[in-house]
Amino acid sequence: MQDPEAVAVIERIIKELHSGKTAAAVATGLNTDAIPSPRDHWSLRKGRGTGGKTGGEKGETVQRERFAWRHGAIKELLTSERLLGWKTQDNKPVRDSKGAPVMATAEPIPTREEFDAVGALFAERAVDNKHTDRTDTVALLLTAWCAIADTPCLGTRTAVRDDHDCDVRMGPHGLEASYLYGDPAPPLKQAD
The missing domain is CATH 3.90.1750.20 (Putative Large Serine Recombinase; Chain B, Domain 2)
Structure with missing residues (x-):
């Protein structure tokens, strides 16, 4: 009923x-x-x-x-x-x-x-949150230039050269980087 x-x-x-x-x-x-x-x-x-x-x-x-x-x-x-x-x-x-x-x-x-x-x-x-239209999965791709490797920073823990890994992220003062190997991180410059 x-x-x-x-x-x-x-x-x-x-x-x-x-x-x-x-x-x-x-x-x-x-x-x-x-x-x-x-x-x-x-x-x-x-x-x-x-x-x-x-x-x-x-x-x-x-x-x-x-x-x-x-x-x-x-x-x-x-x-x-x-x-x-x-x-x-x-x-x-x-x-x-x-x-x-x-x-x-x-x-x-x-x-x-x-x-x-x-x-x-x-x-x-329905919203399909599993698939996006993005082709690059690295948010900071080509936004910063690595002074050590003289190449674009490719994102979080992406090997740029054999002697260091870039760890790039947005910090309180803009782009920040640290290196897991090698010298202390130099300042990043904006990519052209």
Whole structure:
């Protein structure tokens, strides 16, 4: 049996995502409107109060009056097959002997098409932080000139000559270098 309050919140979230809002903006709106987070909603259904203890710094326990919506929770909620009424274990569908998903309810909240459309929204907006468009991986490449090797400094601990390694970084006074071998580091000059 569906929870009408929860269904209304889920439908609101889906509508706002389709209107162009990000999951973070939707979460902010839900928090502003004091809509209970899934954790608080469940507590209220069980007759308990909102909020509770949560971890803080190591060895510390923080007491919260209520738990907030977060963009990650919205994505997890809307991309889980539980929304389709499927039973899950460890966020994976439970399947019967024929491989079909075991249903937990006869009334899924979205249709399969609506569920897939929301998944496509998240896929479109995903940021791939694993791959960048940068071709050089050394941030200071060709920004400083090594006086010992008379070549561009190539970055952190990059061998420039056999007798020393440059360790170049931005310091409080601009580019700084130290050498792991050889003479003390001479001042760097800006590359042309």
